[in-house]
Amino acid sequence: MRTIASYLRVLGFSVLGYLFLDFIGSTGETSIFIEQPWVWVVLGVLILFHIAGEICAAALKSILYRALNPEAKIKYDKKIAFEKANKFKWFRETYKKMLGSKAIEEEDEIILDHNYDGIKELDNNLPPWWVYSFYATIIFAIIYMVRFEVFNDYNQDEEYEIEVTEAKRQIEEWKKTAKDLVDVNTVILLTDASDLKAGQTIFNNNCVACHKTDGGGGIGPNLTDEYWILGGGIKNVFNTISEGGRDGKGMIAWKTDLKPAEIAQVASYVLSFQGTTPAEPKEAQGEIWVNPEAPDETKETIPVITNDSTAIQVTSNQ
CATH class of the missing domain: 1.10.760.10 (Cytochrome c-like domain)
Incomplete structure:
Protein backbone atom coordinates (compact mmCIF):
# COMPACT_ATOMS: atom_id res chain seq x y z
CA MET A 1 0.00 0.00 0.00
CA ARG A 2 2.88 2.34 0.79
CA THR A 3 4.25 1.74 -2.72
CA ILE A 4 0.91 2.58 -4.31
CA ALA A 5 0.64 5.69 -2.16
CA SER A 6 4.14 6.74 -3.30
CA TYR A 7 3.20 6.31 -6.94
CA LEU A 8 0.04 8.34 -6.43
CA ARG A 9 2.00 11.12 -4.75
CA VAL A 10 4.50 11.21 -7.62
CA LEU A 11 1.63 11.32 -10.14
CA GLY A 12 -0.15 14.04 -8.18
CA PHE A 13 2.93 16.23 -7.87
CA SER A 14 3.67 15.73 -11.57
CA VAL A 15 0.18 16.91 -12.56
CA LEU A 16 0.38 19.88 -10.19
CA GLY A 17 3.82 20.80 -11.54
CA TYR A 18 2.52 20.58 -15.11
CA LEU A 19 -0.47 22.81 -14.36
CA PHE A 20 1.65 25.30 -12.41
CA LEU A 21 4.31 25.67 -15.11
CA ASP A 22 1.66 25.90 -17.81
CA PHE A 23 -0.22 28.58 -15.84
CA ILE A 24 2.76 30.85 -15.20
CA GLY A 25 4.41 30.44 -18.59
CA SER A 26 1.71 30.00 -21.23
CA THR A 27 0.53 32.92 -23.36
CA GLY A 28 -2.98 31.49 -23.39
CA GLU A 29 -3.02 30.44 -27.04
CA THR A 30 -0.84 27.32 -26.81
CA SER A 31 0.63 25.30 -23.98
CA ILE A 32 4.02 26.35 -22.63
CA PHE A 33 5.19 22.79 -23.29
CA ILE A 34 4.79 23.53 -27.01
CA GLU A 35 6.08 27.10 -26.86
CA GLN A 36 9.07 26.28 -24.61
CA PRO A 37 10.18 22.60 -24.88
CA TRP A 38 12.82 23.16 -22.14
CA VAL A 39 9.96 23.14 -19.61
CA TRP A 40 9.79 19.37 -20.12
CA VAL A 41 13.34 19.17 -18.78
CA VAL A 42 12.42 21.19 -15.68
CA LEU A 43 9.35 19.05 -14.98
CA GLY A 44 11.38 15.87 -15.55
CA VAL A 45 14.04 16.99 -13.05
CA LEU A 46 11.34 17.78 -10.48
CA ILE A 47 9.79 14.33 -10.94
CA LEU A 48 13.19 12.62 -10.59
CA PHE A 49 13.93 14.55 -7.39
CA HIS A 50 10.56 13.56 -6.00
CA ILE A 51 11.07 9.88 -6.87
CA ALA A 52 14.55 9.95 -5.31
CA GLY A 53 13.07 11.51 -2.17
CA GLU A 54 10.43 8.78 -1.93
CA ILE A 55 13.08 6.06 -2.30
CA CYS A 56 15.39 7.64 0.29
CA ALA A 57 12.53 8.16 2.73
CA ALA A 58 11.39 4.54 2.44
CA ALA A 59 14.96 3.21 2.86
CA LEU A 60 15.64 5.43 5.89
CA LYS A 61 12.38 4.42 7.50
CA SER A 62 13.19 0.73 7.04
CA ILE A 63 16.72 1.16 8.50
CA LEU A 64 15.50 3.04 11.56
CA TYR A 65 12.69 0.57 12.15
CA ARG A 66 15.04 -2.42 12.10
CA ALA A 67 17.66 -0.64 14.22
CA LEU A 68 15.14 0.18 16.96
CA ASN A 69 13.38 -3.19 16.83
CA PRO A 70 15.72 -6.26 16.72
CA GLU A 71 12.81 -8.68 16.26
CA ALA A 72 11.64 -6.71 13.29
CA LYS A 73 15.15 -6.96 11.83
CA ILE A 74 15.13 -10.77 12.16
CA LYS A 75 11.67 -10.93 10.61
CA TYR A 76 12.76 -8.63 7.79
CA ASP A 77 15.89 -10.69 7.08
CA LYS A 78 13.82 -13.88 6.91
CA LYS A 79 11.42 -12.20 4.51
CA ILE A 80 14.28 -11.10 2.25
CA ALA A 81 15.80 -14.61 2.33
CA PHE A 82 12.43 -16.16 1.44
CA GLU A 83 11.88 -13.77 -1.43
CA LYS A 84 15.39 -14.39 -2.74
CA ALA A 85 14.94 -18.17 -2.56
CA ASN A 86 11.63 -17.99 -4.44
CA LYS A 87 12.70 -15.37 -6.95
CA PHE A 88 12.17 -16.67 -10.49
CA LYS A 89 11.03 -19.98 -8.98
CA TRP A 90 8.45 -20.54 -11.70
CA PHE A 91 11.02 -19.84 -14.40
CA ARG A 92 13.59 -22.20 -12.88
CA GLU A 93 11.05 -25.00 -12.47
CA THR A 94 9.76 -24.54 -16.02
CA TYR A 95 13.30 -24.56 -17.40
CA LYS A 96 14.06 -27.74 -15.47
CA LYS A 97 10.95 -29.45 -16.86
CA MET A 98 11.92 -28.41 -20.41
CA LEU A 99 15.32 -30.06 -19.97
CA GLY A 100 13.73 -33.28 -18.70
CA SER A 101 16.84 -34.16 -16.71
CA LYS A 102 17.29 -35.49 -13.19
CA ALA A 103 19.01 -33.63 -10.38
CA ILE A 104 22.49 -34.83 -9.39
CA GLU A 105 21.09 -36.31 -6.19
CA GLU A 106 18.65 -38.45 -8.24
CA GLU A 107 21.06 -39.67 -10.94
CA ASP A 108 21.44 -43.06 -9.29
CA GLU A 109 17.89 -43.84 -10.47
CA ILE A 110 18.85 -43.60 -14.17
CA ILE A 111 22.34 -45.15 -14.21
CA LEU A 112 22.59 -47.93 -16.80
CA ASP A 113 24.24 -51.29 -16.11
CA HIS A 114 26.96 -50.64 -18.67
CA ASN A 115 30.40 -50.00 -17.27
CA TYR A 116 33.26 -49.00 -19.52
CA ASP A 117 36.48 -48.83 -17.56
CA GLY A 118 34.66 -47.20 -14.69
CA ILE A 119 32.63 -44.90 -16.91
CA LYS A 120 28.87 -45.27 -16.49
CA GLU A 121 26.08 -43.91 -18.66
CA LEU A 122 22.91 -42.10 -17.63
CA ASP A 123 19.61 -42.96 -19.25
CA ASN A 124 18.40 -39.37 -19.58
CA ASN A 125 15.27 -38.71 -21.61
CA LEU A 126 15.38 -36.35 -24.55
CA PRO A 127 14.46 -32.78 -23.56
CA PRO A 128 10.70 -32.25 -23.95
CA TRP A 129 11.22 -29.12 -26.05
CA TRP A 130 13.30 -31.16 -28.53
CA VAL A 131 10.72 -33.96 -28.65
CA TYR A 132 7.82 -31.55 -29.25
CA SER A 133 9.80 -29.73 -31.94
CA PHE A 134 10.50 -33.06 -33.63
CA TYR A 135 6.78 -33.97 -33.57
CA ALA A 136 5.95 -30.51 -35.00
CA THR A 137 8.32 -31.05 -37.95
CA ILE A 138 6.67 -34.42 -38.68
CA ILE A 139 3.20 -32.82 -38.68
CA PHE A 140 4.43 -30.00 -40.90
CA ALA A 141 5.99 -32.46 -43.35
CA ILE A 142 2.76 -34.44 -43.63
CA ILE A 143 0.67 -31.30 -44.25
CA TYR A 144 3.22 -30.02 -46.77
CA MET A 145 3.29 -33.31 -48.68
CA VAL A 146 -0.51 -33.59 -48.82
CA ARG A 147 -0.92 -29.99 -49.94
CA PHE A 148 1.75 -29.82 -52.61
CA GLU A 149 2.18 -33.45 -53.72
CA VAL A 150 -1.32 -34.89 -53.36
CA PHE A 151 -3.54 -31.89 -54.09
CA ASN A 152 -0.98 -30.23 -56.40
CA ASP A 153 -1.09 -26.73 -54.94
CA TYR A 154 1.11 -24.03 -56.52
CA ASN A 155 4.75 -24.89 -57.20
CA GLN A 156 7.81 -22.71 -56.77
CA ASP A 157 7.67 -21.34 -60.32
CA GLU A 158 4.05 -20.27 -59.88
CA GLU A 159 4.83 -18.76 -56.49
CA TYR A 160 7.70 -16.81 -58.03
CA GLU A 161 5.49 -15.44 -60.81
CA ILE A 162 2.82 -14.43 -58.32
CA GLU A 163 5.34 -12.60 -56.16
CA VAL A 164 6.92 -10.86 -59.16
CA THR A 165 3.51 -9.76 -60.46
CA GLU A 166 2.56 -8.39 -57.06
CA ALA A 167 5.91 -6.62 -56.74
CA LYS A 168 5.48 -4.99 -60.16
CA ARG A 169 1.98 -3.85 -59.21
CA GLN A 170 3.28 -2.28 -56.01
CA ILE A 171 6.11 -0.58 -57.92
CA GLU A 172 3.65 0.91 -60.41
CA GLU A 173 1.44 2.16 -57.57
CA TRP A 174 4.47 3.69 -55.90
CA LYS A 175 5.61 5.36 -59.11
CA LYS A 176 2.28 7.17 -59.36
CA THR A 177 3.14 9.19 -56.26
CA ALA A 178 6.93 9.25 -56.71
CA LYS A 179 7.11 12.08 -59.21
CA ASP A 180 10.89 12.31 -59.19
CA LEU A 181 11.06 8.94 -60.93
CA VAL A 182 9.53 10.39 -64.09
CA ASP A 183 11.63 10.26 -67.25
CA VAL A 184 11.17 10.94 -70.93
CA ASN A 185 9.39 7.62 -71.41
CA THR A 186 6.94 7.94 -68.53
CA VAL A 187 6.27 11.69 -68.42
CA ILE A 188 2.70 12.80 -68.99
CA LEU A 189 1.14 16.22 -69.50
CA LEU A 190 0.29 17.70 -66.08
CA THR A 191 -2.95 19.63 -65.83
CA ASP A 192 -3.34 20.21 -62.09
CA VAL A 290 2.54 16.31 -85.71
CA ASN A 291 1.69 14.05 -82.82
CA PRO A 292 2.33 10.51 -84.14
CA GLU A 293 -0.07 9.09 -81.56
CA ALA A 294 -3.00 11.22 -82.71
CA PRO A 295 -5.78 9.51 -84.73
CA ASP A 296 -5.66 10.07 -88.50
CA GLU A 297 -9.08 11.72 -88.60
CA THR A 298 -7.81 14.54 -86.37
CA LYS A 299 -5.13 15.53 -88.90
CA GLU A 300 -5.45 17.99 -91.76
CA THR A 301 -3.16 19.28 -94.50
CA ILE A 302 -1.94 22.86 -94.00
CA PRO A 303 0.02 24.80 -96.66
CA VAL A 304 3.26 26.31 -95.37
CA ILE A 305 5.25 28.90 -97.31
CA THR A 306 9.00 28.40 -97.04
CA ASN A 307 11.72 31.01 -97.61
CA ASP A 308 12.00 30.15 -101.31
CA SER A 309 8.23 30.73 -101.72
CA THR A 310 7.64 27.07 -102.49
CA ALA A 311 4.43 25.72 -101.03
CA ILE A 312 4.61 22.35 -99.34
CA GLN A 313 1.91 20.32 -97.64
CA VAL A 314 2.29 19.56 -93.95
CA THR A 315 0.01 17.31 -91.98
CA SER A 316 -0.86 18.72 -88.58
CA ASN A 317 -3.15 18.09 -85.62
CA GLN A 318 -6.28 20.12 -85.51
Whole structure:
Protein backbone atom coordinates (compact mmCIF):
# COMPACT_ATOMS: atom_id res chain seq x y z
CA MET A 1 0.00 0.00 0.00
CA ARG A 2 2.88 2.34 0.79
CA THR A 3 4.25 1.74 -2.72
CA ILE A 4 0.91 2.58 -4.31
CA ALA A 5 0.64 5.69 -2.16
CA SER A 6 4.14 6.74 -3.30
CA TYR A 7 3.20 6.31 -6.94
CA LEU A 8 0.04 8.34 -6.43
CA ARG A 9 2.00 11.12 -4.75
CA VAL A 10 4.50 11.21 -7.62
CA LEU A 11 1.63 11.32 -10.14
CA GLY A 12 -0.15 14.04 -8.18
CA PHE A 13 2.93 16.23 -7.87
CA SER A 14 3.67 15.73 -11.57
CA VAL A 15 0.18 16.91 -12.56
CA LEU A 16 0.38 19.88 -10.19
CA GLY A 17 3.82 20.80 -11.54
CA TYR A 18 2.52 20.58 -15.11
CA LEU A 19 -0.47 22.81 -14.36
CA PHE A 20 1.65 25.30 -12.41
CA LEU A 21 4.31 25.67 -15.11
CA ASP A 22 1.66 25.90 -17.81
CA PHE A 23 -0.22 28.58 -15.84
CA ILE A 24 2.76 30.85 -15.20
CA GLY A 25 4.41 30.44 -18.59
CA SER A 26 1.71 30.00 -21.23
CA THR A 27 0.53 32.92 -23.36
CA GLY A 28 -2.98 31.49 -23.39
CA GLU A 29 -3.02 30.44 -27.04
CA THR A 30 -0.84 27.32 -26.81
CA SER A 31 0.63 25.30 -23.98
CA ILE A 32 4.02 26.35 -22.63
CA PHE A 33 5.19 22.79 -23.29
CA ILE A 34 4.79 23.53 -27.01
CA GLU A 35 6.08 27.10 -26.86
CA GLN A 36 9.07 26.28 -24.61
CA PRO A 37 10.18 22.60 -24.88
CA TRP A 38 12.82 23.16 -22.14
CA VAL A 39 9.96 23.14 -19.61
CA TRP A 40 9.79 19.37 -20.12
CA VAL A 41 13.34 19.17 -18.78
CA VAL A 42 12.42 21.19 -15.68
CA LEU A 43 9.35 19.05 -14.98
CA GLY A 44 11.38 15.87 -15.55
CA VAL A 45 14.04 16.99 -13.05
CA LEU A 46 11.34 17.78 -10.48
CA ILE A 47 9.79 14.33 -10.94
CA LEU A 48 13.19 12.62 -10.59
CA PHE A 49 13.93 14.55 -7.39
CA HIS A 50 10.56 13.56 -6.00
CA ILE A 51 11.07 9.88 -6.87
CA ALA A 52 14.55 9.95 -5.31
CA GLY A 53 13.07 11.51 -2.17
CA GLU A 54 10.43 8.78 -1.93
CA ILE A 55 13.08 6.06 -2.30
CA CYS A 56 15.39 7.64 0.29
CA ALA A 57 12.53 8.16 2.73
CA ALA A 58 11.39 4.54 2.44
CA ALA A 59 14.96 3.21 2.86
CA LEU A 60 15.64 5.43 5.89
CA LYS A 61 12.38 4.42 7.50
CA SER A 62 13.19 0.73 7.04
CA ILE A 63 16.72 1.16 8.50
CA LEU A 64 15.50 3.04 11.56
CA TYR A 65 12.69 0.57 12.15
CA ARG A 66 15.04 -2.42 12.10
CA ALA A 67 17.66 -0.64 14.22
CA LEU A 68 15.14 0.18 16.96
CA ASN A 69 13.38 -3.19 16.83
CA PRO A 70 15.72 -6.26 16.72
CA GLU A 71 12.81 -8.68 16.26
CA ALA A 72 11.64 -6.71 13.29
CA LYS A 73 15.15 -6.96 11.83
CA ILE A 74 15.13 -10.77 12.16
CA LYS A 75 11.67 -10.93 10.61
CA TYR A 76 12.76 -8.63 7.79
CA ASP A 77 15.89 -10.69 7.08
CA LYS A 78 13.82 -13.88 6.91
CA LYS A 79 11.42 -12.20 4.51
CA ILE A 80 14.28 -11.10 2.25
CA ALA A 81 15.80 -14.61 2.33
CA PHE A 82 12.43 -16.16 1.44
CA GLU A 83 11.88 -13.77 -1.43
CA LYS A 84 15.39 -14.39 -2.74
CA ALA A 85 14.94 -18.17 -2.56
CA ASN A 86 11.63 -17.99 -4.44
CA LYS A 87 12.70 -15.37 -6.95
CA PHE A 88 12.17 -16.67 -10.49
CA LYS A 89 11.03 -19.98 -8.98
CA TRP A 90 8.45 -20.54 -11.70
CA PHE A 91 11.02 -19.84 -14.40
CA ARG A 92 13.59 -22.20 -12.88
CA GLU A 93 11.05 -25.00 -12.47
CA THR A 94 9.76 -24.54 -16.02
CA TYR A 95 13.30 -24.56 -17.40
CA LYS A 96 14.06 -27.74 -15.47
CA LYS A 97 10.95 -29.45 -16.86
CA MET A 98 11.92 -28.41 -20.41
CA LEU A 99 15.32 -30.06 -19.97
CA GLY A 100 13.73 -33.28 -18.70
CA SER A 101 16.84 -34.16 -16.71
CA LYS A 102 17.29 -35.49 -13.19
CA ALA A 103 19.01 -33.63 -10.38
CA ILE A 104 22.49 -34.83 -9.39
CA GLU A 105 21.09 -36.31 -6.19
CA GLU A 106 18.65 -38.45 -8.24
CA GLU A 107 21.06 -39.67 -10.94
CA ASP A 108 21.44 -43.06 -9.29
CA GLU A 109 17.89 -43.84 -10.47
CA ILE A 110 18.85 -43.60 -14.17
CA ILE A 111 22.34 -45.15 -14.21
CA LEU A 112 22.59 -47.93 -16.80
CA ASP A 113 24.24 -51.29 -16.11
CA HIS A 114 26.96 -50.64 -18.67
CA ASN A 115 30.40 -50.00 -17.27
CA TYR A 116 33.26 -49.00 -19.52
CA ASP A 117 36.48 -48.83 -17.56
CA GLY A 118 34.66 -47.20 -14.69
CA ILE A 119 32.63 -44.90 -16.91
CA LYS A 120 28.87 -45.27 -16.49
CA GLU A 121 26.08 -43.91 -18.66
CA LEU A 122 22.91 -42.10 -17.63
CA ASP A 123 19.61 -42.96 -19.25
CA ASN A 124 18.40 -39.37 -19.58
CA ASN A 125 15.27 -38.71 -21.61
CA LEU A 126 15.38 -36.35 -24.55
CA PRO A 127 14.46 -32.78 -23.56
CA PRO A 128 10.70 -32.25 -23.95
CA TRP A 129 11.22 -29.12 -26.05
CA TRP A 130 13.30 -31.16 -28.53
CA VAL A 131 10.72 -33.96 -28.65
CA TYR A 132 7.82 -31.55 -29.25
CA SER A 133 9.80 -29.73 -31.94
CA PHE A 134 10.50 -33.06 -33.63
CA TYR A 135 6.78 -33.97 -33.57
CA ALA A 136 5.95 -30.51 -35.00
CA THR A 137 8.32 -31.05 -37.95
CA ILE A 138 6.67 -34.42 -38.68
CA ILE A 139 3.20 -32.82 -38.68
CA PHE A 140 4.43 -30.00 -40.90
CA ALA A 141 5.99 -32.46 -43.35
CA ILE A 142 2.76 -34.44 -43.63
CA ILE A 143 0.67 -31.30 -44.25
CA TYR A 144 3.22 -30.02 -46.77
CA MET A 145 3.29 -33.31 -48.68
CA VAL A 146 -0.51 -33.59 -48.82
CA ARG A 147 -0.92 -29.99 -49.94
CA PHE A 148 1.75 -29.82 -52.61
CA GLU A 149 2.18 -33.45 -53.72
CA VAL A 150 -1.32 -34.89 -53.36
CA PHE A 151 -3.54 -31.89 -54.09
CA ASN A 152 -0.98 -30.23 -56.40
CA ASP A 153 -1.09 -26.73 -54.94
CA TYR A 154 1.11 -24.03 -56.52
CA ASN A 155 4.75 -24.89 -57.20
CA GLN A 156 7.81 -22.71 -56.77
CA ASP A 157 7.67 -21.34 -60.32
CA GLU A 158 4.05 -20.27 -59.88
CA GLU A 159 4.83 -18.76 -56.49
CA TYR A 160 7.70 -16.81 -58.03
CA GLU A 161 5.49 -15.44 -60.81
CA ILE A 162 2.82 -14.43 -58.32
CA GLU A 163 5.34 -12.60 -56.16
CA VAL A 164 6.92 -10.86 -59.16
CA THR A 165 3.51 -9.76 -60.46
CA GLU A 166 2.56 -8.39 -57.06
CA ALA A 167 5.91 -6.62 -56.74
CA LYS A 168 5.48 -4.99 -60.16
CA ARG A 169 1.98 -3.85 -59.21
CA GLN A 170 3.28 -2.28 -56.01
CA ILE A 171 6.11 -0.58 -57.92
CA GLU A 172 3.65 0.91 -60.41
CA GLU A 173 1.44 2.16 -57.57
CA TRP A 174 4.47 3.69 -55.90
CA LYS A 175 5.61 5.36 -59.11
CA LYS A 176 2.28 7.17 -59.36
CA THR A 177 3.14 9.19 -56.26
CA ALA A 178 6.93 9.25 -56.71
CA LYS A 179 7.11 12.08 -59.21
CA ASP A 180 10.89 12.31 -59.19
CA LEU A 181 11.06 8.94 -60.93
CA VAL A 182 9.53 10.39 -64.09
CA ASP A 183 11.63 10.26 -67.25
CA VAL A 184 11.17 10.94 -70.93
CA ASN A 185 9.39 7.62 -71.41
CA THR A 186 6.94 7.94 -68.53
CA VAL A 187 6.27 11.69 -68.42
CA ILE A 188 2.70 12.80 -68.99
CA LEU A 189 1.14 16.22 -69.50
CA LEU A 190 0.29 17.70 -66.08
CA THR A 191 -2.95 19.63 -65.83
CA ASP A 192 -3.34 20.21 -62.09
CA ALA A 193 -3.29 23.87 -61.12
CA SER A 194 -0.62 23.23 -58.47
CA ASP A 195 1.72 21.63 -61.02
CA LEU A 196 1.20 24.41 -63.57
CA LYS A 197 1.75 27.04 -60.86
CA ALA A 198 5.02 25.36 -59.89
CA GLY A 199 6.00 25.17 -63.56
CA GLN A 200 5.25 28.88 -63.97
CA THR A 201 7.53 29.72 -61.03
CA ILE A 202 10.37 27.67 -62.52
CA PHE A 203 9.79 29.26 -65.95
CA ASN A 204 9.82 32.79 -64.53
CA ASN A 205 13.02 32.11 -62.59
CA ASN A 206 14.97 30.45 -65.40
CA CYS A 207 13.39 30.85 -68.83
CA VAL A 208 11.96 34.35 -69.30
CA ALA A 209 15.35 35.80 -70.27
CA CYS A 210 15.26 33.85 -73.53
CA HIS A 211 11.55 33.14 -74.09
CA LYS A 212 9.88 36.18 -72.41
CA THR A 213 7.16 36.00 -69.80
CA ASP A 214 4.36 35.35 -72.31
CA GLY A 215 6.40 32.75 -74.26
CA GLY A 216 6.67 35.00 -77.32
CA GLY A 217 10.38 34.34 -77.71
CA GLY A 218 13.52 36.46 -77.70
CA ILE A 219 16.88 34.77 -77.89
CA GLY A 220 14.94 31.54 -77.69
CA PRO A 221 12.11 30.50 -80.03
CA ASN A 222 8.45 31.39 -79.82
CA LEU A 223 6.62 28.88 -77.62
CA THR A 224 3.10 29.88 -78.58
CA ASP A 225 2.96 28.70 -82.19
CA GLU A 226 2.87 25.19 -83.68
CA TYR A 227 6.47 25.22 -84.87
CA TRP A 228 9.09 23.27 -82.94
CA ILE A 229 12.80 22.92 -83.57
CA LEU A 230 13.22 19.65 -81.64
CA GLY A 231 9.65 18.44 -81.64
CA GLY A 232 6.55 19.29 -79.64
CA GLY A 233 4.50 17.30 -77.19
CA ILE A 234 5.27 16.63 -73.55
CA LYS A 235 7.93 13.98 -74.20
CA ASN A 236 9.93 16.07 -76.67
CA VAL A 237 9.68 19.23 -74.58
CA PHE A 238 10.67 17.29 -71.45
CA ASN A 239 13.69 15.83 -73.27
CA THR A 240 14.72 19.23 -74.67
CA ILE A 241 14.61 20.88 -71.25
CA SER A 242 16.41 17.97 -69.63
CA GLU A 243 19.13 17.37 -72.23
CA GLY A 244 19.40 20.85 -73.73
CA GLY A 245 18.88 22.19 -77.24
CA ARG A 246 21.00 21.94 -80.36
CA ASP A 247 24.75 21.62 -79.89
CA GLY A 248 26.50 24.98 -79.85
CA LYS A 249 23.42 27.18 -80.26
CA GLY A 250 20.62 25.70 -78.20
CA MET A 251 19.78 26.16 -74.55
CA ILE A 252 21.70 24.39 -71.78
CA ALA A 253 20.67 21.08 -70.24
CA TRP A 254 18.65 21.71 -67.07
CA LYS A 255 18.80 18.17 -65.70
CA THR A 256 21.59 19.14 -63.31
CA ASP A 257 19.59 22.06 -61.89
CA LEU A 258 16.03 20.75 -61.92
CA LYS A 259 14.55 17.53 -60.61
CA PRO A 260 12.64 15.31 -63.05
CA ALA A 261 9.35 16.32 -61.41
CA GLU A 262 10.22 19.99 -61.85
CA ILE A 263 11.13 19.45 -65.50
CA ALA A 264 7.74 17.78 -66.03
CA GLN A 265 6.02 20.77 -64.40
CA VAL A 266 7.80 23.41 -66.45
CA ALA A 267 7.37 21.38 -69.66
CA SER A 268 3.62 21.19 -69.01
CA TYR A 269 3.56 24.93 -68.36
CA VAL A 270 5.43 25.60 -71.61
CA LEU A 271 2.80 23.62 -73.53
CA SER A 272 0.09 25.76 -71.93
CA PHE A 273 1.36 28.65 -74.12
CA GLN A 274 0.06 26.87 -77.21
CA GLY A 275 -2.65 28.93 -78.93
CA THR A 276 -2.02 32.10 -76.92
CA THR A 277 -1.12 35.45 -78.42
CA PRO A 278 2.09 37.02 -77.09
CA ALA A 279 2.71 40.78 -77.19
CA GLU A 280 5.68 40.57 -79.57
CA PRO A 281 5.74 37.11 -81.13
CA LYS A 282 8.97 35.99 -82.71
CA GLU A 283 8.86 34.55 -86.22
CA ALA A 284 8.27 30.81 -86.48
CA GLN A 285 11.28 28.49 -86.25
CA GLY A 286 11.48 24.81 -86.97
CA GLU A 287 8.64 22.72 -88.34
CA ILE A 288 5.04 22.12 -87.48
CA TRP A 289 5.02 19.14 -85.17
CA VAL A 290 2.54 16.31 -85.71
CA ASN A 291 1.69 14.05 -82.82
CA PRO A 292 2.33 10.51 -84.14
CA GLU A 293 -0.07 9.09 -81.56
CA ALA A 294 -3.00 11.22 -82.71
CA PRO A 295 -5.78 9.51 -84.73
CA ASP A 296 -5.66 10.07 -88.50
CA GLU A 297 -9.08 11.72 -88.60
CA THR A 298 -7.81 14.54 -86.37
CA LYS A 299 -5.13 15.53 -88.90
CA GLU A 300 -5.45 17.99 -91.76
CA THR A 301 -3.16 19.28 -94.50
CA ILE A 302 -1.94 22.86 -94.00
CA PRO A 303 0.02 24.80 -96.66
CA VAL A 304 3.26 26.31 -95.37
CA ILE A 305 5.25 28.90 -97.31
CA THR A 306 9.00 28.40 -97.04
CA ASN A 307 11.72 31.01 -97.61
CA ASP A 308 12.00 30.15 -101.31
CA SER A 309 8.23 30.73 -101.72
CA THR A 310 7.64 27.07 -102.49
CA ALA A 311 4.43 25.72 -101.03
CA ILE A 312 4.61 22.35 -99.34
CA GLN A 313 1.91 20.32 -97.64
CA VAL A 314 2.29 19.56 -93.95
CA THR A 315 0.01 17.31 -91.98
CA SER A 316 -0.86 18.72 -88.58
CA ASN A 317 -3.15 18.09 -85.62
CA GLN A 318 -6.28 20.12 -85.51
